[in-house]
Amino acid sequence: MTKKELAPKIKMFEVEAPDVAAKSQAGQFLIVINGKEGERIPLTITGYDTAKGTVSFAFHEVGKTTKALGLLNQGESIDNITGPLGNPSEVKNFGKVLCVGGSVMIAPLLLQAKAMKAAGNNVTTILGARTKEFIMMEDEAKRYSDKVYVATDDGSVGYKGLDFLKDLLKKEKFDRCVVMGPVILMKDVSEITKPYGIPTIVTLTPIMIDGMGMCGVCRVTVGGKMLFGCVDGPEFDGHQTDFDQLILRQRTMLPEERLSSILWEMRGGCKCGRS
């Protein structure tokens, strides 16, 4: 396993898993388990290298599990990686594609931007985050895109908020839009693109356990239908998605997540004595 810090508390791991790497495609995800008592965490694939037999993923250290995962050192191994799961992104020559990524999801978005570019699309990429520190991978974005915009919530770098996107859509015509990021970003972008009729694909990140259709905790409402994030998605039509329900469902275990994180910190952040 090799490890890279992309932004404060955002890390990217590249792990050896040849079987997984051989089948991975943009848009799919992995289930990662760290430790015997660990949860199954779904993480979107950010890259794969079939020659090296590696697959990579990025995560934001927010709760106990991701913080503990972030403590793993270069060269250590992870208990279990299952994947690739979910359906791959639809990649073909659409014409002009707008890719919007927010914070940690910038990493998998760029994998898709790269694939879109390779398929002959003209790619415009927007990198978004709360503040300047979380804008990451700008160089990679430039490599795979014809144009790159940066926007932050507080305006500390690039545009402030998403108003510029409304102006951009008045001037330019896009054939497709893909958004990966916090639910609120996907919701906002979907609302902005809707009047222009731009097909907008969002990558939903509901709570998951098995990640292969067994538990149903990842159920989402899209177009009035109950679908499973893991086997029917994770990509869905942003104009049909019930984002408010997803936000509520993502929060159902927040008190438990907080408790777990607090207890973990109290125990010194790590039970096994690793610094």
Added chain:
Amino acid sequence: MAEVKPKPKLNKKAVEMAKQEPKVRAKNFSEVALGYNEAEAQEEASRCLQCPKPQCTTGCPVEVPIPGFIKLLREKKYDQAILLIKTKNALPAVCGRVCPQEVQCQSKCVVGKMGEPLSIGRLERFLADWERDNGYALPPKEAPTGKKVAIVGAGPAGLTAAADLVKLGHEITMFEALHVGGGVLSYGIPEFRLPKAIVQNEVSYIQNLGVDLRLGNLVGRIHTIPELMKNGYDAVFIGSGAGLPQFTGCGGENLGGIYSANEFLIRVNLMKAFQFPDYDTPIRIGKHVVVIGGGNVAMDCARSSMRLGAEVCLLYRRSRAELPARHEEVENAEEEGLVCKFLGAPVEFYGDESGWVKSMKCIAMELTEPDAKGRRGVKEVPGSEFTMDVDTVIIAIGQTPNPIIQRTTDGLQSDPRHGTICVNEVGKTSLDGVYAGGDVATGAATVISAMGAGKRAAKAMHEYLMNKK
């Protein structure tokens, strides 16, 4: 040695098996039934008539030689007795605990015509537990055939097929999508009914027979079935189970606090949420839990909820007489405090401002005349709606097969309505060399019926492999 004739005065009562007291067990996840000790096992075994034409074996889906193992048990040849069981049944510690013996072997037992039938399951369990404490011997294996078989899913069907085929000399690779083996035995059936250490012991027995178990390997995503066949496997057995949960379709079903039985059981059993926060996966359960459904899965959810501290009400749309759950499970659950509400169905769920369920509207049902199969239908009683306050709802109304394999295997015929893979009586699918069995072929059923299917398929696959050039 002459067979000891049973004493003329037959004890009509079976020897009771000790259980944890309801009040105690309702608060812990330790196993409820404690098993026979040696004296109890001997006493119970002495009730066997050793019929010359035993009926019990005809009731067993995997044809365990029941009178034979009981004879060896009586002679205290426990090691030989368990080996004899294992010639037919690779998972005796599991079957001794979760098989519905009352409708299988024990329903045919001749002693049962005069009193209580012989407790065959408890004796099987006694021997399996004896073996676990005393170490097991591996059965002999046929010479290698040079044939390779892929088994998809390490649940009851797959484990059984794998054990039979590896003993016949084939090279077996077993692909399991989850991070532990056992399938439903690990993720579905709770600890207090089937301790996970016992499941893992059975899985490692299969591995020690020489089966290569690959965990976290989802067939359909890493390798598809056609790829397996192309990459050197001579045959494939699909035993991927019925993992896709069904929902009611009622409004408000996506509120927080409404779990599918699968989600609830996966959290509690597989991910050990009952030990949260020592284990990372949480479960939130309020004071008032309603479990919708009436099968064994519903009972497992209800009994687990009680152990997590809740008051549980079971809502079932038919009446007590139609409950599909094992009688013993219903009895156990009620002793532990389960309240059953029969002839009722959900209509709609309502939530609080945070999106968590707080109440549900239900409607009373009435039974209709039995259909051709003798099963009674239900219809709503107009105007009978009522509301219940709830903190958690668990939906246990059935599972269908996971569609990933069907979607990624060209030419594999499946039933469009139920999603089950179509097979003939020995488990052959529409594809040459590809077999399937268990819940993926039948829809959700029992552990032992899946094992029976695994066994039949293994036999057919062996013939196929040996005739294949």
